[in-house]
Amino acid sequence: MIGYIPRKFTVIRDNDLCTNCGGCVSQCANECHSINAEKNRVLTNSNNCVACHRCVDMCPVSALRIEKYICDYRNNANWTPEYQQEIVRQANTGSTLLSAMGNPKPYPIYWDKILLNASQVTNPSIDPLREPMEIRTILGRKPDKIEIEKKGKSLTKMPPQIILETPIMFSAMSFGSISLNAQKALAMAAKELGTIFNTGEGGLHPDLESFGKYAAVQVASGRFGVHKGYLNNCRFIEIKIGQGAKPGIGGHLPGEKVNVEVSNARMIPEGSDAISPAPHHDIYSIEDLRQLIWSLKQATDATKPVAVKIAAVHNIAAIASGCARAGADIVVIDGFRGGTGAAPTRIRDNVGIPIELALAAADQRLRDEGIRSTISLVASGSFRCSSDIVKAIALGADACYVASAPLIAMGCHMCHTCNTGKCNWGIATQKPELTKRLNPNMAQKRIENLVNAWNHEIKEIMGGMGINAIDSLRGNRLMLRGIGLTNKELEILGIIHAGE
Amino acid sequence: MLKEGKVRIPSGCAIAAIIDRKGNMINGSEIIKSISLMHDRSNGLGGGFAAYGIYPEHKDEYAIHVFYDSADARKKCEEFLFKHFNIDVAERIPTKQVANIEKGPDIWRYFGKANRVRMKNARLDEEEYVAKCVTNVNNGIDGAYIFSSGKNMGCFKAVGYPEDVGEFYMLDNYNAYIWTAHGRFPTNTPGWWGGSHPFNILDWSIVHNGEISSYDANRRYIEQFGYKCTMQTDTEVITYLFDHLLRHHRLPIDVAADVLTAPEWEEIDRMEKDKKEYYTTLRSIYSGALVNGPFSVILGSNKGLLAINDRLKLRSLTAATKGDKAYFASEESAIRIICPDPEKVWSVSGAEPVFIPLEIETSEVEDL
Structure with missing residues (x-):
């Protein structure tokens, strides 16, 4: 049959173990499992399986297992099955291909090509169990210098600062793209951890209004959910210009996902598509960005720092510097491996550059211009573990945004189908029967555990380097060495090769 | 082998200093005696002195x-x-x-x-x-x-043990109201005289013991403001930090010291309002100038002598006073050999800088 695409996975049921309890039938929103009443048996149709593992994890007798389904094509390094299948899908539908989560292509991951340093003999490592290890991070605009009356008495009026007890923040995931329970878990965890969560372009649900002190509220091109109360109920405001997963384009929340709650939070009619345009229609150049920053400052009586989030693209250093000069207190750079609820596949897989290179280039440019210390730089776009974060800070980031990691902590299995709205883990869906699967308190605890574990590891690594304050790690590129990198890559990263 | 500046050379060291706050002259033989007692803390690959008031x-x-x-x-x-x-x-x-x-x-x-x-x-x-x-x-x-x-000051340095360097320059022919001295223990060196310490720019001279782990964070901070760290040494970057804070930001010397050795957050959180705000602002603005890892540093200038120690007190530094004189050294014995009966002896603690101002007529001192 023309137009047929072999399935991706096979669900294998061990009939010796299966008790035909039907648990898997109720767990799978993709309808892979069904009960055959005649035979009184549970049957499986693997065609819809996305490998989210919900049925595997929930099966009380461990009778289920998922395998890649292999249906070989003739070998062709150029026309891989993937490209052939994508053509078939487009021939079937005439549509843009959509995908979720971050760029999965095997581009270089520089975190895996950078090694960290540790102290030996000439200076001692520091034991984090005995000595204080400081990871407190302060974001916001800083004056060039302090004015003092005398030692112990400052006369400087500081612009609003954000004091975080960890360099890890939760990046933007809107209510709409994720469930209220998922966002609640992030908000509660942010409060306990002394960090912030980010509302994304989804407004703030009334249930989360009391978490304003732990929220970054986003103002994106659709301006969904933006009003004076929203802008004033946060720690900082983030203007989203671009997103690493889909630089240069806007967003689209399908009307089916816009239920009454989402419609209220976004301030749009129920059931209508929420379309965020590609550009902000009031920003056509850098001076327009400046106006928006100052409008937001006026709306908040200058009590809230304003961040500008940009996608890592080719000219990132100059763009970051422009944002800083336009008045951004915090510049957020989102690399091309950053996640998303939905993005056109071609854009996700081909547009933008890795966060490592973008961060290194932007940090150096801001230093060359002598303005790095007056603003904060936040990196985002796929941090998989604590050492990725340590490396980012040593390259020059003040703090890092994570989103996929806390999602995985909550149950996400990276099945890349957030855009379908059928998340079996209750995270990327608005279906009440699915969202109720996510217990916000349990999810909160798991996110807290994750960040606390990473905090411990960051302290351990810092101690090994003989550093006891994260300030001294920031931009400390001598703590990094490249492995298997070209001279050009080393030059852009501003590091030297292992062994040098 | 690459010359210093082309490669970063960590080193351990001995340091010593004397000041007479009333500006009375001290002969160079005193400081040589003090630093030479700590012979084993150097390895003959660098020694030097700074003297203030020697060229009236x-x-x-x-x-x-x-x-x-x-x-x-x-x-x-x-x-x-x-x-x-x-x-x-x-x-x-x-x-x-x-x-x-x-x-x-x-x-x-x-x-x-x-x-x-x-x-x-x-x-x-x-x-x-x-x-x-x-x-x-x-x-x-x-x-x-x-x-x-x-x-009205000068550095004298060479490749050798500090006592030999003192003899080489015949420092017993010089009288100064402030002396600082340094004996170096580099882990590898091409033996370049310029790489010995003290490190000096204008009036400021630094002797330093330790290897800071914040080096590159500090270097990349200070290079924003037109400095170029060509020597790749801790001493150089610390000198530039002080120079920037004191000369460009016009901070008093004790405030500059607070920037480099800021108290820990735990301590700051317990302080009363004004102090808490002062230190929070300081750490927030000057995060890149915080110095981390083991160090003891003595900063000499025509304003006086400043001694700072790392926040965890990983490096030794002893201070003592007698009459108008104050003494500093990596080891107490190096003080006692020239001042056997000090009135007060204490260990300089981390995040508690000690500043001994020079109290001579301001007209005699170049005002910075």
Whole structure:
């Protein structure tokens, strides 16, 4: 049959173990499992399986297992099955291909090509169990210098600062793209951890209004959910210009996902598509960005720092510097491996550059211009573990945004189908029967555990380097060495090769 | 092997210092005696001294000490100096042959004022102008290295043990109201005289013991403001941090010390409102200037002597006072050998800088 695409996975049921309890039938929103009443048996149709593992994890007798389904094509390094299948899908539908989560292509991951340093003999490592290890991070605009009356008495009026007890923040995931329970878990965890969560372009649900002190509220091109109360109920405001997963384009929340709650939070009619345009229609150049920053400052009586989030693209250093000069207190750079609820596949897989290179280039440019210390730089776009974060800070980031990691902590299995709205883990869906699967308190605890574990590891690594304050790690590129990198890559990263 | 500046060379060390706060003169033999007791803390690959108040007859002129590797370097450097300064005196610094000091560079000193016409044309204030001239020589003229450029003060350094370096320069012929001394234990070195310490820029001289782990964070912070860390040493970057904070930001010396060795957050959180705000602001603005890892540092200037120790007290530094004199050294014994009965002896603690101001008439001191 023309137009047929072999399935991706096979669900294998061990009939010796299966008790035909039907648990898997109720767990799978993709309808892979069904009960055959005649035979009184549970049957499986693997065609819809996305490998989210919900049925595997929930099966009380461990009778289920998922395998890649292999249906070989003739070998062709150029026309891989993937490209052939994508053509078939487009021939079937005439549509843009959509995908979720971050760029999965095997581009270089520089975190895996950078090694960290540790102290030996000439200076001692520091034991984090005995000595204080400081990871407190302060974001916001800083004056060039302090004015003092005398030692112990400052006369400087500081612009609003954000004091975080960890360099890890939760990046933007809107209510709409994720469930209220998922966002609640992030908000509660942010409060306990002394960090912030980010509302994304989804407004703030009334249930989360009391978490304003732990929220970054986003103002994106659709301006969904933006009003004076929203802008004033946060720690900082983030203007989203671009997103690493889909630089240069806007967003689209399908009307089916816009239920009454989402419609209220976004301030749009129920059931209508929420379309965020590609550009902000009031920003056509850098001076327009400046106006928006100052409008937001006026709306908040200058009590809230304003961040500008940009996608890592080719000219990132100059763009970051422009944002800083336009008045951004915090510049957020989102690399091309950053996640998303939905993005056109071609854009996700081909547009933008890795966060490592973008961060290194932007940090150096801001230093060359002598303005790095007056603003904060936040990196985002796929941090998989604590050492990725340590490396980012040593390259020059003040703090890092994570989103996929806390999602995985909550149950996400990276099945890349957030855009379908059928998340079996209750995270990327608005279906009440699915969202109720996510217990916000349990999810909160798991996110807290994750960040606390990473905090411990960051302290351990810092101690090994003989550093006891994260300030001294920031931009400390001598703590990094490249492995298997070209001279050009080393030059852009501003590091030297292992062994040098 | 690569020369210092092309490669980063960590080193351990011994440091010592004496000040007479009333400006009474102390002979160079005192400081040599103190530092030589700590012989084992150096390995013969670098020693040096800074002395304040040694050139009263030239106190309004810059005393520029230069190492030359060749006659050609001297020719080029003198051409530059004679153009940019009104030089009064140009002479070889007197030295004597010492068995343990190998043949080194040709060592000269010049006394002179900044050329005001050139300075005005460059639109720089005097200190900035002089600092730029020093940087231009050190980066631009191969084989010439200015290692001292203050007024009424001078650095004396070489490759060797500090006591031999003191003898080489015949420091017992000099009297100063402040002395600092350094014995170096580099982990590897090509044995370059310019790499010895103290490190000096204008009036500021630094001796330092330890290897800071914040080096590159500090370097990349300070290089934002036009400095270039060509030596790749901790001492250099710490000197520039102080120079920037004191000269460009006009911070009092004790506030600058707070920037480098800020208290821990745990402590700051417990402070009363004003202090809490002061330290939070300081740490927030000057996060890149926080110095981390083991160090003890003595900063000398015509304003006095500042001693700071790392926040965790990983490096030793002892202080003592007797009458108008204050003493510092990596080991207490090095103080007691020249001052057997101090009135007060204490261990300088982390995040608690000790500043001993020089209390002589301000007119006698170049006001920075």
